[in-house]
Each structure stands twice: as C-alpha cells, then as structure tokens.
Amino acid sequence: RLLFLGVLGIALAARIAAFLARPDIYPDGFFQYLEPAWWKLHGYGWLAWEWSPSVWLRSWVPPGYYGAWMVLLGWLGIDEPAVLYDFFALHWCVLSLAAVVAAYRIGFVLAHPRLEPASSGDADPTAFAGGIWAALGVALCPVVAYFTPQTVIDSAVLVPFGLGLAAWLEAIRPSDRRGLRGPLVAGLWLGLGSCLRIPYAPLAVLVRP
Numbered sequence: 001r002l003l004f005l006g007v008l009g010i011a012l013a014a015r016i017a018a019f020l021a022r023p024d025i026y027p028d029g030f031f032q033y034l035e036p037a038w039w040k041l042h043g044y045g046w047l048a049w050e051w052s053p054s055v056w057l058r059s060w061v062p063p064g065y066y067g068a069w070m071v072l073l074g075w076l077g078i079d080e081p082a083v084l085y086d087f088f089a090l091h092w093c094v095l096s097l098a099a100v101v102a103a104y105r106i107g108f109v110l111a112h113p114r115l116e117p118a119s120s121g122d123a124d125p126t127a128f129a130g131g132i133w134a135a136l137g138v139a140l141c142p143v144v145a146y147f148t149p150q151t152v153i154d155s156a157v158l159v160p161f162g163l164g165l166a167a168w169l170e171a172i173r174p175s176d177r178r179g180l181r182g183p184l185v186a187g188l189w190l191g192l193g194s195c196l197r198i199p200y201a202p203l204a205v206l207v208r209p
Helices: 002-020 027-042 061-075 081-095 097-111 125-140 142-147 158-171 181-196 198-206
Strands: none
Touching: 002 081, 002 097, 002 125, 002 142, 027 061, 027 081, 061 081, 061 181, 081 097, 097 125, 097 158, 125 142, 158 181, 158 198, 181 198
16 A cells, blocks of 8 residues: 555656646647636637537537636636646646556556455555556656646546546456446546547447446
C-alpha cells in the first residue's frame, strides 16, 4: 500500500512540476473547451466552425463540465479568467491520478487474471509488480505529465477509458462473481469517455463479453 501511495505521490509531483514549468498553452484548450463554455454562460465569445449547428463535430460535455465549474467558482467570487485557467489545470493534476489507479488495476489483472485486485500485494508478487509497473508508466510518462495541466481533454479521457477498461478486464476474469455489475460499470466509464472525446469512441468497440 505504501509503495502504491508513493507512485501516486510521484505522479502528482510530476504533474505539479509540469504546471509550474508553464508549458505552452494549446489554442484548443481555449477555443474548443473554455470559449464555448464562456459563450454559453455570458452570451459572447468566439466559436470555432466545429461548433456550428450544421457541423457539430465537438461534444458539448467538456464545455458543460467547465461551465459548471465556472458557475460554482463564480458564486465564490472567483471569475478572473487567468485564475480559472490555473484552477482547471491544477484540478486535472489531481483528477488524473485516477488514471494511475486504473493503470494499476489493468496491470494487476493482466499479470494474474485469476486474482482479485483487492488481494494484498504479497499474495501474488507477479500481479502486484505488474500493477505497480503499469501505474508507474502512466505516472511518469512525459507526454501524459506534460499535457495533464492543460484544459485540452485528450489527457483527461485517460481517466474514464482507463477505469472502463480496468472494470472490463476485471469483469471477464474466470474468478469474477459480480454478474452484470462489472460490465455495467465498464460501459458507463467507456460511455463517458466517448462523450468527452467523440473520436475516441471506437476504443469502446475493443470491449467484448
């Protein structure tokens, strides 16, 4: 448990370091996510052509998510755009740790498909090592760490897709006895990931009963 918590601490440190390094801001982080949210809330802003009703190539779920935070923070008196951007960047640094948890679960199951992830690490060192190495890979992946403190949604979709694939792998184990619960959880996570980033929806097709 301490080793796994250490991996989570390393992941958070890597993402905070990326935030403090002030990586280049991607225009999509504003024009594809924050700007539509601001436009919906305040009635003005610049919308890219992808948001035209006749085209509709983008999902409104991410702008809706950011817009909800803007309303909540506005009630607290926080409405400065630069402060809002920093909040969104830092909050992804924290939420992205769920992708590290998902990687651990995936690595654990792939290393030992018959063992329950809730089992203690010393019950099967191979499964535990598989989970830790997978988690460490996501924790320290330079590309993931670099893009996490941004408002682009591409790094955020690692969370629902990772948790969905983990739930699916756990559900198809020979030792699983949860019936429909595992597939249902997997479907909900994969569906959320598809709503966040429509082009990634084909990843859900990889799931089989």
